[in-house]
Amino acid sequence: MKAVVIGAGKTGYALAVHLLKEKYEVVVYSRSRQKADFFSNNKLEVTGILAGRYRVKTTSNLTAAVANADIVFVATWANAHNDVLKNIASLLSSQQSIIFLNGNWGALEAISYLGQDSIGKLHLEIGETSGMPYVAEFKDRNHLEIKQIKELVTLSVFNLEKRASEKVVTLFKKLYTSIEVARNIIATSLTSLNPIIHVPAVIFNLARIERQDNFSILVDGLTPKVANFIMKIDSERRALAKELGIPYNTIVAQLSEQWGREFPDLPTLFSTLGTYKNLQAPKSFNSRFIVEDLPFGIDPLVKLGSELDVGVRNAELLAAFTHSVLEEQEKADLSFISKKNIDLVLNQP
Incomplete structure (x- = not known):
């Protein structure tokens, strides 16, 4: 399974490292070509949880990254969600899942922006988490400390099947100790802590x-x-x-x-x-x-x-x-x- 993480910050890289640890193929998208080149050519040193040295593929080519992904993770601040949606809307393809980490109404905004018809036609899955699963901090340019991973992560989705897809549930179960699937995407945003x-x-x-x-x-x-x-x-x-x-x-x-x-x-x-x-x-x-x-x-x-x-x-x-x-x-x-x-x-x- 292939994943793209949009958002080259501490949360984005913590998620990317976690996915690599579980043997998923992942690429991080950064708007900065310089940052993309640096992380593609230098291993990321991780201390704390998931400690090790990781080669995290990073790109500034959003088109290629999204086109090849089964799951698109959005790990940006909520005030960037609208720009992300504008940039990926025309790039999305059938059966993709778009998951907002620490949703803050990101999934509802995506449904509104993409439209019910487009979501149905492409059989898209739109979801979010109610909180940020990771507590992480960059100590240096290529040194990330992952301090905590939450015991329980709450997830919600919106799709035609009215339930979280097997690929998303399976992935989340591999990443986190316990997961809870909320009733709907309003529930996760409303309960964001x-x-x-x-x-x-x-x-x-x-x-x-x-x-x-x-x-x-x-x-x-x-x-x-x-x-x-x-x-x-x-x-x-x-x-x-x-x-x-x-x-x-x-x-x-x-x-x-x-x-x-x-x-x-x-x-x-x-x-x-x-x-x-x-x-x-x-x-x-x-x-x-x-x-x-x-x-x-x-x-x-x-x-x-x-x-x-x-x-x-x-x-x-x-x-x-x-x-x-x-x-x-x-x-x-x-x-x-x-x-x-x-x-x-x-x-x-």
């Missing part, structure tokens, strides 16, 4: 981040009141899920399940797990915590609440305040979160 953690943590620590203080964002920056506010938004997501007929576990239960340990609350979880305990606050507001998680994490909750006529007051307040303070953060086009597309997903043909 990062946005309702990151945005409140940043906005309630505005002064410290603006001063570029050094502190643990989810330990030093997470007071009881901040944790309580996060749980209020979590309750609003539960209300949205109920309206959609989607099962919903609290954010604490989701994180406990993903990491294979039980925790009573967010402060205990964040102060115990090194992945979160050691997470330093961003040095600017131009980080994924805001650039991705506000327009494709919090804003969609507000849009979904409006479409479903479900009250999400705390999400609305958070979105309005954050956009007011961080005026440079433009709102994304969320027209794909519509009653029409929601009904299409809930009643897959």
Whole structure:
């Protein structure tokens, strides 16, 4: 089986290494010809999990990469999803699967962009994960440290068969300790964990981040009141899920399940797990915590609440305040979160 990973960042290469470890043929796509040449000619040193030296084929030829792939993984920030879809739409062929890692509404956007007719004609499979399976960091240009791989990865798909294909399920079972197939692609985006953690943590620590203080964002920056506010938004997501007929576990239960340990609350979880305990606050507001998680994490909750006529007051307040303070953060086009597309997903043909 052949896979292409679109997104030559730490997550993209962590996934590529994992696929190589499991003997899959994989190529990473980078917009940079220089970066593609470097990784094609130099082995990537990986430390931590999956340690070793890997020759990761990397290309700047998107046409060739997508044309030869059985599965197309999109491992970019959510604000790049629309550009990715524009670039690959005419390149897709029959029976391909397109999977967004850390979906953040990527699958629903793809369905809206590609159209039901095109998806049906080509028998495409569109899917996403609810969270990022990997915690990784580039230590140097060709040195990647993979710190964690989540115990449980939740996957969702949209296709004519109304179930995840055997090729995708088989692949995910090889890569991850445990997988869960969610009811639909709205479920995975609605339960994505990062946005309702990151945005409140940043906005309630505005002064410290603006001063570029050094502190643990989810330990030093997470007071009881901040944790309580996060749980209020979590309750609003539960209300949205109920309206959609989607099962919903609290954010604490989701994180406990993903990491294979039980925790009573967010402060205990964040102060115990090194992945979160050691997470330093961003040095600017131009980080994924805001650039991705506000327009494709919090804003969609507000849009979904409006479409479903479900009250999400705390999400609305958070979105309005954050956009007011961080005026440079433009709102994304969320027209794909519509009653029409929601009904299409809930009643897959």
